[in-house]
Amino acid sequence: MFTFTDRHIGPRDKDIKEMLGVLKLNSLEELAEQTVPENILLKNNLPLDKPATESSYLSKLKAIASKNKPFRSLIGMGQYGTEVLAAVTRNIFENPSWYTSYTPYQAEISQGRLEGLLVYQTMISSLTGFPLSNSSMLDGAQAAAEAMRLLLEVRSRDAVKAGKNVFFVDNNIFPQIISVLKTRARGLGIELEFGDFKSYKFNEKCYGALVQYPAANGEVRDYSNFCEFAKNSGALVAAYCDILSLATLKEPAAWGAVCAVGSTQRFGLPMGFGGPTSGYMATLDTYKRQLPGRIIGISVDRLGNKALRMALQTREQHIKRERATSNICTAQALNAVMSGMYAVYHGPEGLKSIAQRVSKYAHIVAKELENAGYKLATKDFFDTIEIIDVDADEIKKKSLAAGFNFFYPKERLKDAKNDTVRISFDELTDCEEAQKVAAIFGISNISQCSNCNEDSVSKFMARETPILTNKVFNSYHSETELMRYIKKLERKDISLTHSMIPLGSCTMKLNAAVEMLPLSWPELANAHPYAPKDQIQGSLQIAKELEKDLAIITGFDACSLQPNSGAAGEYAALKTIRRYFDAKGQSNRDVILIPTSAHGTNPASAAMAGLKIVLINCDDEGNVIVDDLKQKTEENKENLFGLMITYPSTHGIFEYEIKKMMEIIHSAGGLVFMDGANMNGQVGLTSPGEIGADICHLNLHKSFAMPHGGGGPGAGPICCTKELAPYLPGHPLCEETGGKGMEAVSASPFGNALLNSITHAYIKLLGAEGLKKVTSVAILNANYMSEKFAPQYNTLYRGKKGRVGHECIIDCRHFKSEYGIDATDIAKRLMDFGFHAPTLSFPVHETLMVEPTESESIEEMNRFIEAMQVIKKECEMIKNGEYQKEDNPIVNAPHPQEEVCASEWKHSYSRETAAFPLDWVKENKFWPACSRVDNGLGDRNLIPTLED
Structure with missing residues (x-):
């Protein structure tokens, strides 16, 4: 009988064995030992409930949801x-x-x-x-x-x-x-x-x-x-x-x-x-x-047709970082x-x-x-x-x-x-x-x-x-x-x-139907956040059980569900530390250390919190330079607030000196915030608490199965030590949040509370063993793809023992000089194969960061690998003169149906090459809705509403 774990994970057991063989390994445990530093590996399974079946979980959740009483709430206050x-x-x-x-x-x-x-x-x-x-x-x-x-x-x-x-x-x-x-x-x-x-x-x-x-x-x-x-x-x-x-x-x-x-x-x-x-x-x-x-604007595509895009992105955190308009x-x-x-x-x-x-x-x-x-x-x-x-x-x-x-x-x-x-x-x-x-x-x-x-x-x-x-x-x-x-x-x-x-640092895993079903239940959907406590016991129980499980998973003592995005979680965590230092009479502490590789929301959140940012350099292998961290910690010792660090790093690797970094910060009286964007590489194998951090945030829409929704909603709860717990966010209209140390960070006491049941289900259905296997297979899939890319593409960063974490970064920095092609061109060409591109030019310019997650099957990964191999072959054909530099299937990508089916074909390569570069593409062809969009025009002439 298949378990939920079997349904959630893409590769079958025989596929796992095959992939381990490609990596010359015998077990997932051996892979973990070669990937995660030994001094932070958990020695025991997480103390979570045994995994439930889908039917038993839904019955149990229905009983919990039924504790919400169906009163008619005319409370208002922003909820109607x-x-x-x-x-x-x-x-x-x-x-x-x-x-x-x-x-x-x-x-x-x-x-x-x-x-x-x-x-x-x-x-x-x-x-x-x-x-x-x-x-x-x-x-x-x-x-x-x-x-x-x-x-x-x-x-x-x-x-x-x-x-x-x-x-x-x-x-x-x-x-x-x-x-x-x-x-x-x-x-x-x-x-x-x-x-x-x-x-x-x-x-x-x-x-x-x-x-x-x-x-x-x-x-x-x-x-x-x-x-x-x-x-x-x-x-x-x-x-x-x-x-x-x-x-x-x-x-x-x-x-x-x-x-x-x-x-x-x-x-x-x-x-x-x-x-x-x-x-x-x-x-x-x-x-x-x-x-x-984000602002959506109207531009035009390569064929002159109107096309939409996200406009004025240079205002945003992923580009402007600490100088962004917002985090x-x-x-x-x-x-x-x-x-x-x-x-x-x-x-x-x-x-x-x-x-x-x-x-x-x-x-x-x-x-x-x-x-x-x-x-x-x-x-x-x-x-x-x-x-x-x-x-x-x-x-x-x-x-x-x-x-x-x-x-x-x-x-x-x-x-x-x-x-x-x-x-x-x-x-x-x-x-x-x-x-x-x-x-x-x-x-x-x-x-x-x-x-x-x-x-x-x-x-x-x-x-x-x-x-x-x-x-x-x-x-x-x-x-x-x-x-x-x-x-x-x-x-x-x-x-x-x-x-x-395969977006790196985004963890586009399965959002299982069983996890999503309860969102439409009226018992949960119709609950007013400010209803009398005895009427919302079901929603409160889900929230409290989730807080408890997330604290266990992260190795911490307390949790707040109030932040309703990852960036909001980062900010809430920094404000929690701020209140802690204020209470200790150390309001002077305002210097935060951030690696240069950090996601843009880190410096943007720090700036919003009123902190002074000092950047820590990374070496050629993608690791934080510990001596630089030590020097800058010493230089700012009197006013050191702490360190923001992502783990596994944004370079996709487990840094071996992570514990030493924690010790350096703590020795100077600072605290460590761990960015949980990459928790899909940690859960069940290690934890922020085990590593030595003081507080972390989680992206439930990444590691914990909430969907991304095309740009939200998500959730960014924070977990912390017992010392920081009294300073978690409170709320003026709800005592049940538990936080009393500071004012609210979100409008709702429990953030995007309806979504809590998704992650609640994910944890209860997988259990400790399932969660550990999820992480292990996520790391396996990333290493398998990295290995299969190797003949055509170099993986830019690897850990101490040659392994990547749950994602890998493909180096395309030499493509422009060698082939006249850049990473954006590759991203657009992948659309002709029916794929969304990996993360583009982050954290290193002209690279592609690939994260397959545990949910993708070996067949799907092989299709993507094959697509990338064909693109590399096309690059070589440009170099050899078989394709023209100005007219080839990569620089013209993507090719929409309108162009491929037009009576006139103006390119030097065939329509089939453009639209069906591999036979399997024909079986389930996804047609891009337009050709390549003109980004510059859309920014120079911002049109942010529909035209009549």
């Missing part, structure tokens, strides 16, 4: 009931062709999700009134923090000289947003001031402000005078906006804001115990170089596409109708409450009403008895009075629900509920401009048409459903 469209759920959310693709760096095989993200940007621009939007942020709170930073970055030279560093935050903003702002402000040298926007006086030090629209208590406010005052004093205003309200309320660009941020959770995304959602950020074109995150890497691409399709399906009239209906029921109930003698905090609101001078305890008792959750400020907010109740209506509210809510307040009947029209809704700050005018939002309003549109986009993209995606 929404119609998660079945057509979008089935065709995107549950579709591996969408959720197993990678960030669209290779544009020619990513045109589908690039269009989906451009739809999202166009939607955001239309609703906010700003010409420029990025393609998603991690959540609304982090988007607000990025807006605070953007306004800091765009200060005038005079403002910088004058030391303008005060940022005003209105009091009537969701507390989780304020908490994340507090976390971010210190590292950026920003002073926060809080108060009432109505009475705030801008001073000479204030550079910007944040308001919420509508405000946290539901009030719709006119901020136009406030924005004018800000402008006259040299400050700029950002607005956190409810995206649904903008269908009917005046857009923020129209009343003076220069940046809008928020969340699109209300557009067809489940609450999911707090995430994942999709943050948004829109601003003026003037600030395009300062806008964080953001993984974002929320899949959720952004889903929200975009929500707008496509409903169209402008449908969205306005939903917004008007939500507001209508809020106004109906509010009017009945006032008629019954209750007092409301405000007369102008969209969906949220705040009742004051009421017995909140009595209302809570009645609401729970009726199956409803409202928001009670006294329970969650400091200094709040016990006489206030807040109710946020949403898309799911209907006449019957409005009657039930009113009944809790003693109102027996709402006479005008069913026939009340939009005239009952306040016209204050009503929108005067049209929304969603583009054709895409006015074309696909039947399910048949939407299904076909989504399928049209899907067919343009390579995902794991087509072939292996």
Whole structure:
């Protein structure tokens, strides 16, 4: 009988034996001994639960999920009931062709999700009134923090000289947003001031402000005078906006804001115990170089056809490193596409109708409450009403008895009075629900509920401009048409459903169906993160069990699931260390050592945390130069914060002096953060704790089976020693996170909490032995491919005993001078074989980093190897003059169907060579959607929205 481990791992036992033979080895254990330093190898298996079968695990998880009670939550606070469209759920959310693709760096095989993200940007621009939007942020709170930073970055030279560093935050903003702002402000040298926007006086030090629209208590406010005052004093205003309200309320660009941020959770995304959602950020074109995150733009391809690509990448961390606009890497691409399709399906009239209906029921109930003698905090609101001078305890008792959750400020907010109740209506509210809510307040009947029209809704700050005018939002309003549109986009993209995606440092492994199934369970999908504790026991149990298992796997004592990406995890870990040193009276420690080979998010995260970066050099073999580390540690001993290091290294090897590095840092009083991007080479064989690190982050969307979603969502939890545990992230609305040492790093207490069940399943189904075998086979596959590449391609770095870790780097640096071909050309040619390229020019320029993961079969690896061999042969044919240097199948790659099937063929090589370079390509041909995209043109002429 096959186990889950057998299903997850690609090579069969006979294949493993064959590959070991190629490497002249007898066992996986022997390979581990030749790859991992002996002094860090674990002597025992991890103390985890025995592996479950798929059916028994699902039964057990169903029982846990059933502990969540199905109350109707009208709590709001950034999380709302929404119609998660079945057509979008089935065709995107549950579709591996969408959720197993990678960030669209290779544009020619990513045109589908690039269009989906451009739809999202166009939607955001239309609703906010700003010409420029990025393609998603991690959540609304982090988007607000990025807006605070953007306004800091765009200060005038005079403002910088004058030391303008005060940022005003209105009091009537969701507390989780304020908490994340507090976390971010210190590292950026920003002073926060809080108060009432109505009475705030801008001073000479204030550079910007944040308001919420509508405000946290539901009030719709006119901020136009406030924005004018800000402008006259040299400050700029950002607005956190409810995206649904903008269908009917005046857009923020129209009343003076220069940046809008928020969340699109209300557009067809489940609450999911707090995430994942999709943050948004829109601003003026003037600030395009300062806008964080990915921007999708329109360019043209080699044939002159319009084509999409990720624009202005030089702003981002993978290029600009510590000088990047942000550390953001993984974002929320899949959720952004889903929200975009929500707008496509409903169209402008449908969205306005939903917004008007939500507001209508809020106004109906509010009017009945006032008629019954209750007092409301405000007369102008969209969906949220705040009742004051009421017995909140009595209302809570009645609401729970009726199956409803409202928001009670006294329970969650400091200094709040016990006489206030807040109710946020949403898309799911209907006449019957409005009657039930009113009944809790003693109102027996709402006479005008069913026939009340939009005239009952306040016209204050009503929108005067049209929304969603583009054709895409006015074309696909039947399910048949939407299904076909989504399928049209899907067919343009390579995902794991087509072939292996051998991206080094990205770990594109199997996302098993059994791990993904529970995401659609209503017990988990409908859980509100701020519901009473007894109603969310299922979600809490999954989170706590996962925290425990991740701590065991990493060799640490504690875990926080709050960071919702790898970069967010890096940042959260550094802030945890910062709080630890502050508590010890060592706030002077601010120097961080980072190897030159580090992923770009490392220096970007360190810069965000306010640290001074000192680079450590690497030798020709890819190892950190220990003497350089020692010297720079000694030079910065008094102020040493610590070391950021990836293990196995970004060069794909296990460095043998890793323990010595830990000792050097610790001897100077510093701490070690281990970047867990390459944990797929560690799990079960060694651990950050065993090695001697103090804290690490994990990419659950790499090593622990969460899908990449075309650029998110992911998760970046952090694990640490017991000494650092008290300083993990907290949350103002949830004590269950366990962290009390600092403010929040994400909007949600448990980050992208709905996804927790994926990694929970992965660990419980594999168990200790399975996890160890996964790591061992991942290392085997990488070494096998490296060995098979050897006749044509040199592996740039190897460990002390000649082995690579879980990935290998192919050296193409001499190709340009020898063949006139570069690594990008090879990446594009691979598309003609149906493959996504390996990681391009990282960590060394003009190289390809290959990571097959444990999930790929020997047959698939052999196909990729054969493709690479053919490309090398084509290079030799160019060198020998058999192909022209300016016209050959590599420099012209990829070859789309339109070109291959055209009546005229203009190349000196055959159509078959272009499209079917090997016989097996014919069996399952993937056609690139366009020819090679012009990157320069797309940057010089940024077009970030769909053209009519």
